[in-house]
Amino acid sequence: MAETKETSEKDEKPKPRVRPIVRLGIFLISHSFLVSVVCCTAGVLALFLLPVLAKNTYISENALMPGSASPMLSTQHVSDGNKLVKDLTSLDLKSSETGIESQRVIAQYMLELGAEVSFHKFHAQLNQFHPLHFFSSPDSGIIQENFSCSSYGINTVGIIRAPRGDGKEAIVLVTPYNTLKSDLGEAVSVGIAYSVFSLLTQVTWLSKDVIWLVADSRYGEYAAVAAWLRDYQIPKFSSLSTPNSEMCPDINNLYELKINSIAGSKFSNSFRRAGTMAAALVLKVSDQSEQYEDTISIYAEASNGQMPNLDLINVVNYLAVHRQGLRVKVEKLWSLLNSSWLKSLGEVFESLGKVAKSLNPEWKFGIPATEYVEGTATLASSLYYQALGVPTGPHGAFRDYQVDAITLEISPKYSLDKFRRIDILLRGGRLIEGVIRSVNNLLEKFHQSFFLYLLTSPSKFVSVGVYMIAFALLIAPLPMVAASLYVDANSLDSKTNKSTPSTIADTGEGGITIRSWRWLNSAKLVFAVHVWGAIVSLLPYFICQIPDSSPTIRFMIWVVLSLISLLTLYSVLASPFSCNNTSQEKEWALVKSVTISYVFIGLGLMSVINFATAEIGALLMVPMCLLARPLKFDLRAGSLRSFSRMVCNLVLGLIAFPPAAFFLLKGMLEGFGSVNIGDFWMWVESLWAWNSATYIFIGMVYLPCWVLCVHILLHTC
Structure with a gap:
């Protein structure tokens, strides 16, 4: 047993x-x-x-130091910029057919400042669906046999070499300008860029090269910027990528500027480059007046939902609000602002916030119902434009090369008459000067702040860890x-x-x-x-x-x-x-x-x-x-x-x-x-x-x- x-x-x-x-x-x-x-x-x-749950934005990179220095842009620089605006608008009144004269004038102004000037010729490329090249950029770079001279665009590029730099880094300023059909807003944006450009040729603190790109936007703002970036990042050695001067006499006549330019100018027929791009700003001025106050709209979404480093937006927002008195705007889904159910939901969260605060004053939960509705409309817009995967401006071309870039559009309160134009030139120029000065302080690329975020207002965001x-x-x-x-x-x-x-x-x-x-x-x-x-x-x-x-x-x-x-x-x-x-x-x-x-x-x-x-x-x-x-x-x-x-x-x-x-x-x-x-x-x-x-x-x-x-x-x- x-x-x-x-x-x-x-x-x-x-x-x-x-x-x-x-x-x-x-x-x-x-x-x-x-x-x-x-x-x-x-x-x-x-x-x-x-x-x-959105948090207030903050500057993560201490080296940026926005607003730490007094602006150096003077009324003389603004006067020079306004003079360029007058010259460009007077050319428009003459109804120039080719737009060559406006490019000639802009290049002449750049040369007078001592900048390196060149023209960039590009062939307009239409975005077409091709299944084999879906995730690659449409970079053919070779002119087809049946091209026409009228399909060429010409960008004007000016470069300032930094007196304290080694030429390894650069900051890019872009102003789209339609040489055939420009409006006053585009001319003013060129004037703002020129006033800043003239200042930067005189300062001693500049440690990064500055590139000013006047993008020929007759075929689209994005196409002009993307074509220049393509040639900047990927040099081409084939002569097929440049137009024949004998076949296009108008383009050939543009290079006569070298003969008429001032002595000792730095004009070049070849493609000029600077260092690696640290950041880029696309500046636009709207000719339509706002109803309440001077505003500046920020567009940040790039292809496939890419966003620039949040610090770049924070610098612009801080300088615009606290230094230049501009109201900063980001896109909203305006149909949600009048939604009754969304307002009711905001009131519920507001009531819950009051209850939480009564239980413990340190609990910060809940926001006013109106702020909740606006935040939801902005958040929905941010989600929508990121989900589309389509860039909201020319800045999207820079994000394809991992360069932090945004588009700024200034909308004045009143129409751009003589007196308001001076004010917009001064405030816009000082804003751009402050942003360039902050980026100039960086010792490395933007990396401290967030790349994955959703905006609920210009000064509030939701990080990736929350959403x-x-x-x-x-x-x-x-x-x-x-x-x-x-x-x-x-x-x-x-x-x-x-x-x-x-x-x-x-x-x-x-x-x-x-x-x-x-x-x-x-x-x-x-x-x-x-x-x-x-x-x-x-x-x-x-x-x-x-x-x-x-x-x-x-x-x-x-x-x-x-x-x-x-x-x-x-x-x-x-x-x-x-x-x-x-x-x-x-x-x-x-x-x-x-x-x-x-x-x-x-x-x-x-x-x-x-x-x-x-x-x-x-x-x-x-x-x-x-x-x-x-x-x-x-x-x-x-x-x-x-x-x-x-x-x-x-x-x-x-x-x-x-x-x-x-x-x-x-x-x-x-x-x-x-x-x-x-x-x-x-x-x-x-x-x-x-x-x-x-x-x-x-x-x-x-x-x-x-x-x-x-x-x-x-x-x-």
Whole structure:
């Protein structure tokens, strides 16, 4: 008996201890519905709390020291700048056909200051969709055989060599100027830049070279700046990239300036360079007067949601407000300012803030309702323009080369008459002088402050560590729901079809049984639909080849070809309207599980490329994926819960369809009377023309996800 007892004790092996992380995973998977509701609700709430959690901006880099020195720009410099404005406007009155005279005048003024002057010739390049060059810049650099002299632009470039520098760093000042059709605002912006330029030729504290680029904006401000940057960063040694002077006599005549210039001038026919760019400012002056006060608007968004270092914006904001008395503005979604529900939400947060302050005076929670509404409108605008991935100004060309740059647009309170022009020249010039002086103090590139942030006002921001919480809460339920659906589908399969030879018995910890490899069929379907998404993304390249077609016609052709290709796909693969046998009762759950997994991966990758796109995509895709369920089951159930879910599925399926979402958003912002079918094509065309990653996300992640959710809704098994 003793031997038998000892043998039985040896046969009994101790059960392995389940790790706490495994227990937690099993618990979350078992309660995936509750976790999904809590996380999605918390994610949306965290998004609306961002304006409340915004912090005041501050200068992270002490070396910038904005406003520490008194401005040196005098009335004499302003007078010189005003003289240039008068000369340019008088040339416009003469209706010069070629614009050569205005460039000649600007170059002559630069030469009189002792700057190095050169002309940069570039060929206007149209942004065109090409699938093989999607994430690369449109840098051909070679003139086509059928060019015309009228398609050339000429930038005027002046360089000041720093007396205390070694030529390794430079600051760039850009003033767009249309040589054929300029307005008074552009002439004043050139005058401001010239007044600062004349000052910088006399100072002794300058340690970085200063480049003044007068961009020929007749073919677009961005195109002129991008062409100059392309040649600055990537030197070209082929003569094909420069126009032939014999074929273009107007361009050749421009170089006669060297003969007429003053003695000892530094005019050069070759492309002149300075050091590595530390920062860039694009200066514009609006000819339209503001209603209340002199303002300056800051545009910072670049391609694919890139933003300049926050310190650069902080320096401009500090100097504009505290030194020059200018009101700083950033873009807002103006339609949200009159939203009653947003105002009510702001009042709720304001009341909660008062309660929190009464409990503990040190708790700083809650802001006034009006400030909350304005902060939300600014935050929504920041998210929208970052998600588009399209630059909001010529500064975007600098961010492609990792140079911190912003566009400043000064809007005067009154029209630019003689007296107001002097005031704008003085205040604008001193602002630019202060920013250049701060950047000049830097010993290295901007790196102390944030590159990933959202603005709620010119002086408040939300950092990446805060706004990532909302996104993380939104996508957190996806892997748990995917695992729960997979387990449920295979558990049902193990009960109804135990003798299936394609099953592999494997009981894991916690009693979760994984028996079937049938998920590969669902993965094949999901993969095929995403291949279809890639085909849909490439169709516009071929549709654009159709001559004399309107945006509406192109959009309709795109829709028809996409439907034909989708129906062809379903004719080859399984159709959502048919079911082969009863063993596939949970086939939709496997499709949903694989779809959710792919959406989780797609959103995670997109958050690295462009977080704003991933955030907006998660708001639309996560509820649609989590609620997707065959409509047949909800109709059979007949309960209030199933009916509500069916209505939500239908509403989300309609709203989340990309064209429908675009028309709904455009109608809410601009009015439904202005909505046109061809607007969606033009919007998508702008995305691919600017190589926005949002276009790839819509075509290869968002649209296939919508199709798969519709597939699940129409499933009849």
